[in-house]
Amino acid sequence: MEDRLPDTAAPQPKPLRIAIAGLGTVGAGVIRLLDTNATLIAARAGRAIEVVSVSARDRSKDRGVDIGRFAWEDDMTALARRGDVDVVVELVGGSDGPALALSRAALTAGKGLVTANKAMVAHHGLELAQLAEAAGVPLKFEAAVGGGIPVIKGLREGTSANALTKVYGILNGTCNYILSTMERTGADFADVLAEAQRLGFAEADPAFDIEGVDAAHKLAILAAIGFGTRIDFAGVRVNGITQVRAADIAQADALGFVIRLIGEADVEETPAGPRLLQRVRPCLVAKGHPLSAVDGATNAVVAEGNFSGRLLFQGAGAGDGPTASAVAADLIDIARDEVGAPFSIPVAQLAAMPPAEPGHRTERTYLRFMVKDRPGVLAEITAAMRDGNVSIESLIQQGRGHDAGEVMVAMVTHEGQEANVTAALALLEGSDSLTGDPLVLPILPL
Numbered sequence: 283m284e285d286r287l288p289d290t291a292a293p294q295p296k297p298l299r300i301a302i303a304g305l306g307t308v309g310a311g312v313i314r315l316l317d318t319n320a321t322l323i324a325a326r327a328g329r330a331i332e333v334v335s336v337s338a339r340d341r342s343k344d345r346g347v348d349i350g351r352f353a354w355e356d357d358m359t360a361l362a363r364r365g366d367v368d369v370v371v372e373l374v375g376g377s378d379g380p381a382l383a384l385s386r387a388a389l390t391a392g393k394g395l396v397t398a399n400k401a402m403v404a405h406h407g408l409e410l411a412q413l414a415e416a417a418g419v420p421l422k423f424e425a426a427v428g429g430g431i432p433v434i435k436g437l438r439e440g441t442s443a444n445a446l447t448k449v450y451g452i453l454n455g456t457c458n459y460i461l462s463t464m465e466r467t468g469a470d471f472a473d474v475l476a477e478a479q480r481l482g483f484a485e486a487d488p489a490f491d492i493e494g495v496d497a498a499h500k501l502a503i504l505a506a507i508g509f510g511t512r513i514d515f516a517g518v519r520v521n522g523i524t525q526v527r528a529a530d531i532a533q534a535d536a537l538g539f540v541i542r543l544i545g546e547a548d549v550e551e552t553p554a555g556p557r558l559l560q561r562v563r564p565c566l567v568a569k570g571h572p573l574s575a576v577d578g579a580t581n582a583v584v585a586e587g588n589f590s591g592r593l594l595f596q597g598a599g600a601g602d603g604p605t606a607s608a609v610a611a612d613l614i615d616i617a618r619d620e621v622g623a624p625f626s627i628p629v630a631q632l633a634a635m636p637p638a639e640p641g642h643r644t645e646r647t648y649l650r651f652m653v654k655d656r657p658g659v660l661a662e663i664t665a666a667m668r669d670g671n672v673s674i675e676s677l678i679q680q681g682r683g684h685d686a687g688e689v690m691v692a693m694v695t696h697e698g699q700e701a702n703v704t705a706a707l708a709l710l711e712g713s714d715s716l717t718g719d720p721l722v723l724p725i726l727p728l
């Protein structure tokens with residue numbers, strides 16, 4: 283078949299002109315993707331997406347992509363002032379500092395903003411959304427949650443007709459890699475973390491990941507979109523995975539569970555009005571639960587809608603390709619003039635929901651104590667449980683722990699109020715039978 287020459291007389295739609303700040307893993311990935319898939323992107327977007335200008339710290343660094351064809355700005359906020367740019371793409375990172383300054387400048391100057399920066403959206407998302415709405419320009423952050431998984435689109439568009447009852451999932455690939463590797467190899471936390479750092483699955487400073495803060499950023503974003511609430515990062519209760527031992531994972535396995543760091547959010551109706559519960563904590567996940575099969579650096583989000591039922595979004599939560607895919611999807615939406623409120627509902631209509639107090643909620647719990655190997659300790663623990671009104675379903679006393687003279691006592695409780703477990707543990711506080719803080723892991727319902 284003969285190729286048809288383009289009809290040069292027909293007016294070509296104007297390209298969407300973008301500037302990219304940050305040319306690291308994600309920034310270079312976006313350039314590579316826009317180059318590789320330029321034809322199909324232009325066809326789907328209805329016009330070309332053209333990089334006009336870029337900025338990073340070091341102009342001379344080899345980034346594996348040709349950046350010589352783009353105008354370079356030493357000062358990235360200059361990208362926001364360029365008359366030849368429609369949308370600024372912020373891929374620098376950090377909740378405040380230059381990323382925030384650039385984002386404010388871009389929106390104030392009437393440019394659209396696309397960002398992968400969950401920390402900035404979690405802390406300043408409302409302010410940025412207000413700036414975007416005031417200027418009538420798009421603000422999009424699909425890549426900020428779950429890397430390549432279109433979960434923000436899923437909640438903003440796919441489930442938009444539903445009242446969500448719950449959003450939860452595995453939101454941090456580093457923690458999931460560590461926990462699933464501990465499970466597979468039997469190695470302890472510190473050794474697997476060191477290996478993850480060596481392989482590039484964990485940052486040199488892993489605190490944000492292993493202490494649950496990164497997952498909390500993402501959860502706060504999902505909760506705001508899913509429940510139509512003002513984003514409330516400070517309201518997330520956060521526990522990381524640093525206390526989980528190989529012995530806990532082995533114990534969980536014997537009981538039919540795996541351990542995963544789960545971020546979960548729901549809305550509770552109370553006589554004083556609705557309350558938002560957001561928390562990130564390691565949980566026991568039954569082997570039949572869809573999240574139990576999520577291994578390695580993969581992320582997964584479950585959304586439960588009142589008409590859709592349970593939906594599972596799963597995929598690569600990080601990496602240059604998946605994250606670039608999400609950034610480019612936002613750009614294609616903007617090129618198509620599909621804008622919409624950043625948090626699905628205009629900022630003025632988002633509900634300000636106080637945090638829920640979960641003490642009266644019921645769940646089954648795994649409790650683990652490291653204790654001195656001496657008579658009477660087990661009786662002391664079970665007495666505290668009895669006095670706290672915690673009913674024990676099964677109790678396991680294991681052999682020696684890390685230190686001589688230390689043993690592990692693990693138990694699973696019957697379903698009961700969270701406040702009862704807290705009260706029972708308070709009775710053991712300061713006991714010299716315990717050699718460390720107890721570990722409390724809720725059991726995720728199926």
Ligand SMILES: NC(=O)c1ccc[n+]([C@@H]2O[C@H](COP(=O)([O-])OP(=O)(O)OC[C@H]3O[C@@H](n4cnc5c(N)ncnc54)[C@H](OP(=O)(O)O)[C@@H]3O)[C@@H](O)[C@H]2O)c1
Nearest residue numbers: 304305306307308338339340373374375398399600601605
């Ligand atoms: N990596 C992922 O898989 C992933 C996944 C989801 C979301 N994200 C988010 O995407 C964003 C970027 O992450 P990344 O992994 O691509 O980071 P990265 O590889 O560290 O790249 C950061 C880029 O920002 C530039 N930069 C940093 N500070 C700067 C400053 N003060 N002035 C000018 N440029 C500066 C760096 O310049 P130089 O290169 O010149 O040093 C670098 O190009 C972050 O918000 C991150 O949370 C990342």
